[in-house]
Amino acid sequence: MKARKMGETRIIQNDQVLINDLNNYHTLFGGVLMKKLDACATLSACSHARVKECVTASTDSVNFIEPIRQSDKVCIESFVTYTGKSSMEIFCKVIAEDMVTGERRIATTAFLTFVALDENKKPIEVPAIVAETEEEKFLYSTGEERAKIRKLKRQQNKDIVAHLSINKPWN
Ligand SMILES: CC(=O)SCCNC(=O)CCNC(=O)[C@H](O)C(C)(C)COP(=O)(O)OP(=O)(O)OC[C@H]1O[C@@H](n2cnc3c(N)ncnc32)[C@H](O)[C@@H]1OP(=O)(O)O
16 A cells, blocks of 8 residues: 655645634634544545545544634644554644734644544555655654554543443433
């Protein structure tokens, strides 16, 4: 399977901040942004795997670094930064740009893990990824460590799930 360049998986979405997407503090709702990240990351994953279905397996912490205001333009960038057998790590970078001053700042970052599925909804192998720019090379070189932590967290979560009740809370 031929490796794909990170740039080929890069999705860029520019957006305005709509009034209905604001919270009580007049900044963009975190949940609204998370939905946008998931949508961009899906396109990055599918561009890499070239299959019909790529599902979100997990999301690492979403880091809300700076609030996003209504006067900002929001630019979401997502691209594949690391791959396993069937899984893909997608990095999302959100830049808020003040539309009056033009000042740009990193507002949010997140890593999401997607899994490519075949026609029978089973995990299917994905191509390797090739980093080209300095930013891409840094993200790739630190990917193995993040993958290890994720594996550990998955196991921890399995232990938690094994202890969860599925009884109706009111019984
Ligand atoms: C775009 C959307 O909105 S999709 C909707 C939300 N997402 C979903 O509904 C997905 C629901 N979950 C699932 O279908 C399954 O749990 C799957 C497909 C994610 C994993 O299926 P499993 O049968 O557990 O597959 P398996 O154990 O073989 O793991 C497949 C790969 O996923 C990775 N993986 C599975 N769960 C996780 C997780 N929580 N975090 C990170 N990676 C994970 C595995 O490490 C493995 O990677 P590799 O192939 O690169 O080694």
